Amino acid sequence: MTPSPxxxxxxxxxxxxxxxxxxxxxxxxxxxPQAAWQLDASPxxxxxxxxxxxxxxxxxxxxxxxxxxxxxxxxxxxxxxxLDIVAARGKMQNPVTGSGGMLTGTVEExxxxxxxxxxxxxxxxxxVSLTLTPLVxxxxxxxxxxxxEQVPCEGHAILFARSIAAVLPGDLPVPLSLAVMDxxxxxxxxxxxxxxxxxVAVIGAAGKSGSLSAAAARRAxxxxxxxxxxxxxxxxxxxxxxxLAGEIVIADAxxxxxxxxxxxxxxxxxxxxxxxxxxAGCEGGAILSTAPGGTxxxxxxxxxxxxxxxxxxxxxxxxxMLVGNxxxxxxxxxxxxxxxxxxxxxxxxERRVAS
Amino acid sequence: MTPSPxxxxxxxxxxxxxxxxxxxxxxxxxxxPQAAWQLDASPxxxxxxxxxxxxxxxxxxxxxxxxxxxxxxxxxxxxxxxLDIVAARGKMQNPVTGSGGMLTGTVEExxxxxxxxxxxxxxxxxxVSLTLTPLVxxxxxxxxxxxxEQVPCEGHAILFARSIAAVLPGDLPVPLSLAVMDxxxxxxxxxxxxxxxxxVAVIGAAGKSGSLSAAAARRAxxxxxxxxxxxxxxxxxxxxxxxLAGEIVIADAxxxxxxxxxxxxxxxxxxxxxxxxxxAGCEGGAILSTAPGGTxxxxxxxxxxxxxxxxxxxxxxxxxMLVGNxxxxxxxxxxxxxxxxxxxxxxxxERRVAS
Numbered sequence: 001m002t003p004s005p006x007x008x009x010x011x012x013x014x015x016x017x018x019x020x021x022x023x024x025x026x027x028x029x030x031x032x033p034q035a036a037w038q039l040d041a042s043p044x045x046x047x048x049x050x051x052x053x054x055x056x057x058x059x060x061x062x063x064x065x066x067x068x069x070x071x072x073x074x075x076x077x078x079x080x081x082x083l084d085i086v087a088a089r090g091k092m093q094n095p096v097t098g099s100g101g102m103l104t105g106t107v108e109e110x111x112x113x114x115x116x117x118x119x120x121x122x123x124x125x126x127x128v129s130l131t132l133t134p135l136v137x138x139x140x141x142x143x144x145x146x147x148x149e150q151v152p153c154e155g156h157a158i159l160f161a162r163s164i165a166a167v168l169p170g171d172l173p174v175p176l177s178l179a180v181m182d183x184x185x186x187x188x189x190x191x192x193x194x195x196x197x198x199x200v201a202v203i204g205a206a207g208k209s210g211s212l213s214a215a216a217a218r219r220a221x222x223x224x225x226x227x228x229x230x231x232x233x234x235x236x237x238x239x240x241x242x243x244l245a246g247e248i249v250i251a252d253a254x255x256x257x258x259x260x261x262x263x264x265x266x267x268x269x270x271x272x273x274x275x276x277x278x279x280a281g282c283e284g285g286a287i288l289s290t291a292p293g294g295t296x297x298x299x300x301x302x303x304x305x306x307x308x309x310x311x312x313x314x315x316x317x318x319x320x321m322l323v324g325n326x327x328x329x330x331x332x333x334x335x336x337x338x339x340x341x342x343x344x345x346x347x348x349x350e351r352r353v354a355s
Numbered sequence: 356m357t358p359s360p361x362x363x364x365x366x367x368x369x370x371x372x373x374x375x376x377x378x379x380x381x382x383x384x385x386x387x388p389q390a391a392w393q394l395d396a397s398p399x400x401x402x403x404x405x406x407x408x409x410x411x412x413x414x415x416x417x418x419x420x421x422x423x424x425x426x427x428x429x430x431x432x433x434x435x436x437x438l439d440i441v442a443a444r445g446k447m448q449n450p451v452t453g454s455g456g457m458l459t460g461t462v463e464e465x466x467x468x469x470x471x472x473x474x475x476x477x478x479x480x481x482x483v484s485l486t487l488t489p490l491v492x493x494x495x496x497x498x499x500x501x502x503x504e505q506v507p508c509e510g511h512a513i514l515f516a517r518s519i520a521a522v523l524p525g526d527l528p529v530p531l532s533l534a535v536m537d538x539x540x541x542x543x544x545x546x547x548x549x550x551x552x553x554x555v556a557v558i559g560a561a562g563k564s565g566s567l568s569a570a571a572a573r574r575a576x577x578x579x580x581x582x583x584x585x586x587x588x589x590x591x592x593x594x595x596x597x598x599l600a601g602e603i604v605i606a607d608a609x610x611x612x613x614x615x616x617x618x619x620x621x622x623x624x625x626x627x628x629x630x631x632x633x634x635a636g637c638e639g640g641a642i643l644s645t646a647p648g649g650t651x652x653x654x655x656x657x658x659x660x661x662x663x664x665x666x667x668x669x670x671x672x673x674x675x676m677l678v679g680n681x682x683x684x685x686x687x688x689x690x691x692x693x694x695x696x697x698x699x700x701x702x703x704x705e706r707r708v709a710s
Binding site for chain 1: 519676
């Protein structure tokens with residue numbers, strides 16, 4: 001009897017791999033890996049997968065902040081929390097914030113059918129979230145002091161056919177490249193949205209995604225970039241990064257009226273407002289700081305969908321609100337180019353990465 | 356001594372009213388009414404406020420569904436839940452979903468400085484969310500059977516200077532107008548986004564916001580409207596509304612791969628996907644059903660910001676994702692016009708309102 005080419009694989013043979021990683025989903029079955037509670041992170045790869053020897057995780061800022069605050073900064077408890085999550089879920093996805101981060105490592109094995117073009121030995125960063133990346137940690141995080149979101153570690157991770165990974169550039173330090181790639185969707189989308197002559201407000205402009213977004217707004221031809229920061233210290237930092245933000249505003253982004261008043265005084269309201277701070281409750285202020293017909297781009301994972309939707313309605317604000325998509329074609333190259341060419345951004349990043 | 360014009364009002368005199376309603380915020384102080392835990396719903400109005408004698412609430416679908424499921428449909432418990440929320444918060448904002456709804460009533464008193472142009476005796480609907488509308492219920496909801504989100508009730512509500520209210524049209528039944536106005540942001544934004552020749556997928560096309568959005572897509576010149584519904588019964592309902600959706604697809608929107616496959620088979624992927632179902636977990640399917648360079652409009656209050664942002668990144672999907680803004684200038688008139696001119700939408704609405 002000739003087997004039908006469409007019959008399912010007999011028991012004992014591996015199921016065909018899905019480019020989206022559906023074959024790695026354990027619970028609940030049938031959902032995408034990002035939506036799954038638990039993934040199969042076993043090291044054997046399908047023909048279109050890649051296994052990476054992990055050397056560093058870069059946790060999402062909102063996720064790290066949540067754990068740091070929950071455990072009052074206690075390193076043992078923070079380490080245990082990350083280990084428990086990865087052991088239970090087969091991926092690093094904070095159940096409270098829903099967010100993950102990214103990783104670096106070295107390609108260990110690339111399946112013959114992988115379309116990613118990677119070869120064993122290459123040093124790479126993943127540009128898809130840890131929330132959907134099968135992951136095993138094998139060193140108990142013994143080298144992580146839990147004082148920053150950059151986590152040195154040992155273990156392995158799996159890339160699917162439709163994952164995105166970038167080979168780390170040779171001309172930049174790895175922690176710097178990693179920090180840049182982690183937020184590279186923000187400047188790429190900002191550049192796409194900003195038009196020449198726009199007034200752009202960047203909330204959290206002295207941060208990583210914020211400083212890159214400010215630089216991207218400048219490159220897109222913004223007439224004025226208003227950098228919003230929470231403290232005098234951040235203002236000083238941004239001020240030292242001369243020219244990144246033409247106007248620097250100190251305001252609590254969770255205070256909508258105070259924020260909007262200060263942005264207006266600095267030349268606003270904004271045609272485009274970019275939200276890059278990882279604290280909750282900034283939706284109303286961003287909306288109120290934006291001119292009618294303008295656009296708010298929410299990059300913070302602390303954004304509440306309902307607060308944004310109902311906030312705009314409640315303020316009778318005719319603004320376009322974008323969910324910041326972490327993927328824009330060419331985003332990593334664009335962000336790395338900004339880091340190479342805009343010394344102010346590089347200086348800010350180097351201070352962030354070092355501290 | 357001449358009092359300074361800027362000194363604060365002496366005790367006993369009312370504080371000046373804010374057009375945004377800041378003077379009604381009790382806890383926490385200084386936030387916008389939508390973000391507040393508790394509002395002051397006392398009936399005395401400021402010179403720019405309006406007091407409305409409430410006759411009906413229309414709860415947000417996600418909020419009603421959450422309460423119905425939590426209390427297993429028990430009417431006494433659902434009524435008690437709504438009464439407790441309004442008594443504690445001074446507004447109807449479901450603490451779980453964060454959402455509210457809208458109301459109808461009769462203008463009781465309009466302050467001399469109100470810019471809304473309302474007069475006592477006019478029958479109106481509020482077009483700002485209940486999440487920011489000071490509200491008192493005085494009849495214990497004794498006339499509500501708790502079997503639908505339309506809640507007959509007595510009480511009063513307060514409109515601020517920047518609130519939005521529409522006088523109910525004389526040519527349409529009130530429950531119909533109310534149901535239309537509750538979702539009128541969806542068709543208005545859909546019409547703005549869709550371009551002639553687009554393929555448009557509407558997830559939840561037999562529902563209220565979905566059927567209006569499908570009609571709006573048609574009016575905007577969509578070449579093909581794919582209506583996605585969860586069941587055979589909904590498909591029959593949509594089929595009877597001849598011509599609203601050229602293609603009808605039965606799929607579980609929470610199953611990304613299944614949804615995308617079926618939308619593709621019906622002529623997709625979509626240039627514009629409109630998410631109008633009030634269930635969680637539809638982000639991945641909507642993204643996966645949308646063509647590269649296309650747009651997803653999320654109108655469901657059950658949308659998770661992080662699931663959308665990370666989902667697109669995880670799928671390496673270059674799609675624009677919009678937070679559905681409930682306010683677009685002219686939205687109520689546009690939606691009422693669709694109801695008057697598109698018999699299929701009106702028929703669907705009348706069945707929804709009656710059932």
